[in-house]
Amino acid sequence: GENVEQHPSTLSVQEGDSAVIKCTYSDSASNYFPWYKQELGKRPQLIIDIRSNVGEKKDQRIAVTLNKTAKHFSLHITETQPEDSAVYFCAASIQGGSEKLVFGKGTKLTVNP
Amino acid sequence: DADVTQTPRNRITKTGKRIMLECSQTKGHDRMYWYRQDPGLGLRLIYYSFDVKDINKGEISDGYSVSRQAQAKFSLSLESAIPNQTALYFCATSDFGSSQNYGYTFGSGTRLTVV
Numbered sequence: 001g002e003n004v005e006q007h008p009s010t011l012s013v014q015e016g017d018s019a020v021i022k023c024t025y026s027d028s029a030s031n032y033f034p035w036y037k038q039e040l041g042k043r044p045q046l047i048i049d050i051r052s053n054v055g056e057k058k059d060q061r062i063a064v065t066l067n068k069t070a071k072h073f074s075l076h077i078t079e080t081q082p083e084d085s086a087v088y089f090c091a092a093s094i095q096g097g098s099e100k101l102v103f104g105k106g107t108k109l110t111v112n113p
Numbered sequence: 114d115a116d117v118t119q120t121p122r123n124r125i126t127k128t129g130k131r132i133m134l135e136c137s138q139t140k141g142h143d144r145m146y147w148y149r150q151d152p153g154l155g156l157r158l159i160y161y162s163f164d165v166k167d168i169n170k171g172e173i174s175d176g177y178s179v180s181r182q183a184q185a186k187f188s189l190s191l192e193s194a195i196p197n198q199t200a201l202y203f204c205a206t207s208d209f210g211s212s213q214n215y216g217y218t219f220g221s222g223t224r225l226t227v228v
Contacts, residue, residue, distance in 0.1 A: 009153070022134070034216050043203065044156070046216035091153060099163075099207075100146065100171070101217060105155035 002027040004092050006104025010080045014112050023090035026071065030092040033066060033073045034101070038087045046060045047088075048075070051095075080111045119204050119220035126194050126227055134189045134223045138206030143208065145187040146217070147171075147179060150201040159202075162187055191209070194227040201225075 003026040011020050025033075031113050034049035050064045050073065061080075064074045075092045077084055087108050093102040117138045119212040121218075126132050147159040157217065158171030168179060178196060179189045191198055201224050205217040 006155075036217075043219040044217075044220050046217070049216060099144070100158060100161050100169075103148075103156040104159070105153060 002030060002092055002102040003015050004090060004102050004104040006090050006107060008107060009105065010108045011033075013080055015080060015082060016045075018081050019084070019109055019111075021075045021088055021090070021109070022072065023073050023074070023092075023104050025102075025105060027092070027094065028071065029094050030070075030071075031096045032093045033062060033064070034091050035075050036064075036089045036091065036103075038089065038092040040086070040104075061103060071095045077109075080109075080110050085109055085111045088094055094097075117204055117206055117220040118145045119202075120222050121197050122178070122221065123224045124226070126225055128195055130194050132191045132194055132225070134191075134202055134204075134225070136187045136189070136220055136221075138185050138204075138218075140206055140218060141184075141207075142206035143184065144206060144220070145181065146205045147177075147181045147187070147189045148203045148205060148206070149173065150203060151221075156203065161187065191225075191227075194225075196220060199225060207212045 006023045011068050031052035036044035037047045038044040061078050063076045087106045090104040092102045120135045146161040148156040161169050162181045162183045165181045190203050203222050204220040207217045
């Protein structure tokens with residue numbers, strides 16, 4: 001089955017800097033890659049996603065890139081703010097197939113003021 | 114607001130007890146999932162269901178069972194709770210394939226402690 005590896009497990013940046021979180025997946029049939037943000041004590045919430053027919057997607061200060069050949073995708077957050085501090089999860093699934101998300105183990109991002 | 118509701122929010126139970134966690138949704142989604150979250154281990158799939166007649170095991174189904182009572186309700190049971198089932202449990206729904214929105218909507222979670 002699918003396996004998703006996520007790095008780093010913790011990341012600390014200064015406010016205004018960029019943050020990058022990387023994930024790799026094992027199943028070449030995976031075609032949908034969402035990212036979730038979980039603030040302390042809250043539920044995970046979808047912040048951005050990308051499908052395999054797209055190489056990059058942006059939404060204001062966040063962007064996701066996908067390299068299908070390398071089976072690798074990344075989350076980029078620019079101009080980080082303290083409210084970006086949270087745990088971020090990547091995930092992968094096969095739309096039209098199993099359609100269940102397999103999650104990475106998470107990255108705890110801390111943005112220092 | 115359409116949402117995913119989990120009950121109870123917190124529960125402490127004793128080893129060997131049977132416990133049920135409930136999930137209901139008003140989003141009209143067909144697909145429902147139960148995940149378990151442990152520190153450092155991320156979210157791991159316990160069971161999932163694509164309609165009331167469809168139940169599937171996830172990667173960590175041992176010690177758990179589920180019931181899909183209706184499209185809107187999906188319950189998770191621990192038949193005989195053990196301490197290593199202490200975790201945060203999330204229910205989620207999705208409408209994969211039926212719209213442009215493929216993401217999950219998570220419930221608020223149930224924090225279960227087995228003593």
